[in-house]
Amino acid sequence: MHGLKTVRKNNNEIEEHWVIYNNRRYLMHSSPNSMNYCQITKEFGSGYVQQLLVCPFAQIKDFEFTFCDSLCGGANYTMPRLVLYFCLNGELVLEEKGITVDPSHFLAFGATDLRRVLFQPNFRHRVITVEIYPDKLRDFSSGAYLFAALRSLQAPNKAFSTHKLSPAMKTILYQLLHCPNHDPVRTLYMEGKLLECMSVYLNETICQQEPMLSRWPNLSRQDIKSFYEAKQILDQNFVSPPTLAGLSKLICLNEFKLKQGFKQLFGQTVHTYVVNKRLELAKQLFEEKNITVGEAASYIGYSNASYFALAFRKKFGINPSEYRSHKE
Structure with a gap:
């Protein structure tokens, strides 16, 4: 059986992809001229791998390939991340997990290894991968949700899961592949689409997982969405935040439910949250x-x-004066 493995060196070195055949390693493709585009060597088939976006908290890759023989692929990840695999053409089969991913679904996982992924020979595959680093999303309103999502995905029975590809997600993937802009506007556009992809994933998938909701049995899905909306409003306006009454009107909940639910979900009151953000x-x-x-x-x-x-x-x-003097 052939094996495909990905090796990522540091940011200043070439990224290499190679295959193992008869316990020997063969270079599959490298990127000597560009870190953003690599071609698959003709020995194993045809196609390319290109990076659509690289930013501090995520990266997006586009794979298009046709292998001459059956290949078994895999990847190792050292940094905690949430990975979304979208198979736009062809099928991916996770042999050890008994999972098949086709164009109507996508794969999500938070494990450290992706092993024994089978690809059909002589068949064109098109795959988009989105890799998100939750620990680098602390300043984003969705960061807390991503931490919870990653923890749930890393549980033994939740490490890998498949989800139906919705029309909203299909639209985002199409827009990622057909970006109408050029640098530097292109990067801004792609980052916006990445955040939109994360938002749709959280809304359609994480919010609907019963294990997540079981932590707050007295809160409905709509309640939880409203509290995250309140948190986002505060994140954007904490220097001059709305009053509690004003915030409750913005999210269509009464003040009592806002106060109780916000503290239950985020572990602190609305007032304490605003004060901490300011400080x-x-x-x-x-x-x-x-x-x-x-x-x-x-x-x-x-x-x-x-x-x-x-x-x-x-x-x-x-004291702030002491802290200020220590930093001078």
Whole structure:
């Protein structure tokens, strides 16, 4: 049996893909001229691998290939990630898992290894992979959800799962492959589509998983979506946030349910969440800019510098003036 394995070197070196045949390694393709495009060597078939997007928290790859013989593929991942496999043409068979992925479904997994993926010989395959690094998404409103998703996927019985490919996801994949823009606008467009892909995946898949909902049996799917919407509103407006009454109207829930559900879901009250976001920003300002304590307080929405100093010390255990002087 042939074997296909992917080896990723550091960012400054060439990425290589190779096959194992009779316990020997053969170079399948490399990228000496471009890190974004690689051709498969004629010995094994025809096709290419290209990177559509590489950013700090994710990457997207486009595979198109036809192998001359049956190949068994695989990949090893060292950094925790959520991987989405979209098979637009042909079939992928995970032999050890008994899973088949065709164009009507996609594969999601959070395991560290992808082994024994079978490809049909003499058949054109088209695969799009989306790899997301949840630990680098802390500043995004969907980051907490991605952490929960990855934890659930890494459970022994949830490491690999298939999901129906919806019309919304099909549209995003088409737009990724047919980007109308050129650099540098192209990168911005692709990052936007990546975030849209993540949003659709979370909305259609993670929100509907009963194991996730069982952690909050008194909350409906719609409630959870509303609380994440509230969190997103606060993330975008924490310097000058809406009142609790105003926020409850924006997400169409009453104040009591908002207060109780937000704390249950995120482990802190709405007020505490806003204060922590403000103080984290103040800390960042002291590290990156030469500003006074009063300027920092005003920047993050405090009208009284003394109140700001008390809150800063309570959270970080040090006065803002001392923290500022240590960073100079």
